[in-house]
Amino acid sequence: MIAPTITYHEFRGSNDVLRNPRAASPRERTKRASILTALTLFLPGGAQITAGSRSLGRIALAVTVGCWFLLLLGITMYFTMRSVLLSALTQPFIMWTGSIILVALGIGWLVLWLDTFRLIRFSQLAPGFKPIIAVILVLLTALTSGGLAYAGHLLNDARNALAGIFGEGAAVQAEDGRYNFLLLGADAGEGREGLRPDSIHVISVNQATSETIIVSIPRNFQNAQFAEGSPMREIYPNGYNCGNECIINFLYTEVHNSYSHLYPEAQDPGAAAMMDAASGTLDLAIHGYVMVDMGGFSELIDAMGGITVESGGWVPYRGRHPETNQWGNRWFEPGTLELDGSDALSFARSRTHSNDYNRIQRQQCVQQAMIGQFTPQTLLTRFTEIMAAGENIVETDLPQAQLGSLLDLAVDAQDHTPQRLTLGAPDFGSAGDLFSTYPDFDQIHARVDELIANEGEDDDAPSAQEPQEQTEPESPEEAADSEGEPPGPTPEHTDPAVAEDEPGEQQTAEASELTQPDGSPLTELYLIEAQQRGEIGILEQAASTNGECSPGN
Template sequence: MSPSLLNQDDPLRHPEESSAPTRTKRAWTLWLLTLLVPGGAQVVAGNKRLGRAALTVTVACWALIVAAVVLLLVKRSWLISLVADSTFQLVGGIALALLALGWLALFLNTLAIIRPGLLAPGMKAIVPTAVVAAMVLTSGSLGYGSYVLLKGRDALSGIFASGPPIEAVDGRYNILVMGGDAGSDRIGLRPDSSAVWSIDAASGRTAVISIPRNLQNVPFPDNSPMHKIYPNGFNCGDECIFNAIYPTVAEKHADLYPGQDAGAEATKEAASAVTGLTVQAYVVVDMGGFKDLIDAMGGVTITSGGWVPYNTKKPWPGTTIKTHWFAPGEHHFTGNQALWFARSRDFTTDYHRIRRQQCLQQAMINQFTPQTLLTKFTGIMDTGKQIVHTDLPQGQLGDFVNLADMARKNAFLRLTLGAPDFGTAADKFSTFPDYELIHTRVDALVEKATDAGAKAAKEAQASKKAQASQKASDSAKASGSASSSAKASSTPKASSDTGSTVDENDGESTLKNHDDVPTTQPNGSPIDEDYLVRLEKSGLKYNLDLISQIAQNNDACTAG
């Protein structure tokens, strides 16, 4: 029998003489081939040349996918750096768009090969509908991937800098993160929140050194252009505080930093001199748009240790009081709520909000996972370009994404260059800072922010607890009485200082002496928002002081 007669009997290529069930089976076979093996339907039942070309592209795509999976498992930073490269994003975006069009064309060709007019009446609508659904699933997904790559290219180019990668100094990346309200033509002109993030390049362990906005007599490194203008530090009086460096340099000395963000560069140099660390990069965040980024991430979870006030435009009924309160406990904040939580300083101090900002920063790092980025990519990119700019190189994005992943595994160690880590607010350490002491404390902190340092700190803490327990036990035996034993067992707790501090082993804020913070009303019922509003409404100094006392531990918080 001749090949031509065999081909005429092939139901895949010649369905005219086949039964209705066979035609239906053929239709679904061709549909499935195009869905799973693009080009397969054309090879078995259509234009073989087109099918072979499509199969070649399909095999090449699968090879690239396998290579990407291997990179993801073996060297993820390379894969992320590649995807973050602007040239790759452009080429990849165009390639995905072409693949989407190609797959769409294959499905349309497959529908023609199926010949819906030959199908049974019940299948004439179902099969074309399935083909359209498959086109939406496949070509639609590739089209969205193209959109994401091209949108990411535009956004990342607007956020990150070009240029060579930065090198770790003494095994650490030190990055100045500043947050401030947007100005008329630039974000973050006067940063009210500044912190140096010192990240161990090997482990991702992170120390956050918060610099109060009112820090005075700020020095500049000898190699800074600002050192010639302020050889004795930024010491022109109460106006010369840390957060004034950015606008002062941007307005008066921009010519000293040609082609750069002069305010950010000068502030970065000042942060180096303040902390004693070599700060290699900066990130500026517009706090006014910060809420949009948190909303794009789906909110952020924080546990507050105390009552945190915030103000709204609408007063309480029958009053002029606009103060509302976040209660102690876990909260999943929207962007607006997170901004209120981070910026509130009513009834407390700047130092309280610094520590809440530290909690918020860690919470965002904890929740800024690859899954969050993938599922909420477009929203994050839309807001990120508007509110963030940095001199971190785009080509090193993969390295820093990996560091962020490692950083999430351990709580940040935190230090505030003011109260409560350097005395109380009344001591005015920020007004008369001791920079040698700051350098000593910062060095000790970053030493702990390594695997070896964390292990040593944990062992030292365990040894200290064991010694305290042994001392209490010896004291109890010596006293020979149960009451003496109880008193002795409480000795270690009584030796703690009062006030709020940071446990540098777990990085979380804790209140060492809760006795100073009221938790109940005079009638014995728990404090609630209504009670706090009544206290403020009275206007009595005693009641306002009582509110301040109740709010004193609102810097004690943990990241969700």
């Protein structure tokens, strides 16, 4: 009897469990299914080369290697050529191409998973293992293919949002090694004619070191100077100096109503005039502006899931009574506050029973809280909401071509504590000195130059410049003799809100030390009742320290 002849290939095939699992034991088939699943997850195309269509596997493996190469190249560029990488990734065409590629990769990975389902051969698996491997494959398919497709969708949303926020054109060049931008918080409040920027800040960034200076200009700042070459110098050759009719936040509306023809090429003539005023006042070239609509500001904070701040004083606002639910006066208590968008806007806006300087400090605090609490987890989980909110409330003349270099500066700037300066109390005398009404521009320029000169000396130093020594306010007669002009603003206010901004005598009592007549601590209900009774003194004392604010954890 002649024994049957078995070729080498037949022998090898019968023992190749991965490609021919028929003769394998249940344990070996389970191990085979696990290997094919792991290959498709970590080395897409590996399962097909091992146990399926080698041509499909080679194509998938080539794509996989290309993706790993691009990822490693991106990581290398982030640490060596970050500005170039970010500039490339924020270009509209590259973002559009990237979204298409991500969706295509998701579809390709889905094809590989479906083929892996086939290669595993569920009919040959042990009964108890079938549902386990099925659930694992479904979850991994959703995680990988679904994740790539969703990433492509988000990238396309980001492209559309950035196109709606940023303009076209070439990137602007730094001047004297600095980028200077005007940040405006605009508000079309009740009883107002047109939009007004109530929050005015100049952000100056050192191009080489990314160190940052933030200069805050009070909304009731008067006599603002215009930069050389500004068309507004034809109207106000000596600065914006017509008294209370010419506080700086009126400039935006006035230019829109009467002088927009002076800025024929500007997409927002009011913002262009505000840039000229900030430039002349600080003696800094302003390269662009970003304006946030404070009316939609709450949308962005809600999209982030809220913010946390530490408040040092009582902050009045309008809301629903905690007991009766009727609309009226409310107070934020000192301490840790968890704020949604509406509450954060009320907290930042409030100036009743205090002044603009406390308000500026709270605005800066809210801005820092937003930046500090804007985590990658928040961005990933709320990306669509954040992009939609940003597109609705942000206006800027900065070109999208500038975005990459600005992001690069922003990353480096997080390593430095910004220096801060307010054009008024406490950085320029006390609140009673009325520096914002009668500013000394030589002092302002000197302080800005000092901040620039101090860059890099001590990053652990306090972020704000030490305020000038505060002295007792001069009497009206002394002020008239020293200034050569009547002290204080004139009474012809056209906006009742401006009158509230005029700083009065500062209360010295700490809000935490104030008590009710019976010695018990202050409560919100007591302050509401005191407000109804017209007891202004206790209200001003309670609000006197509400500028003390820091971002929460």
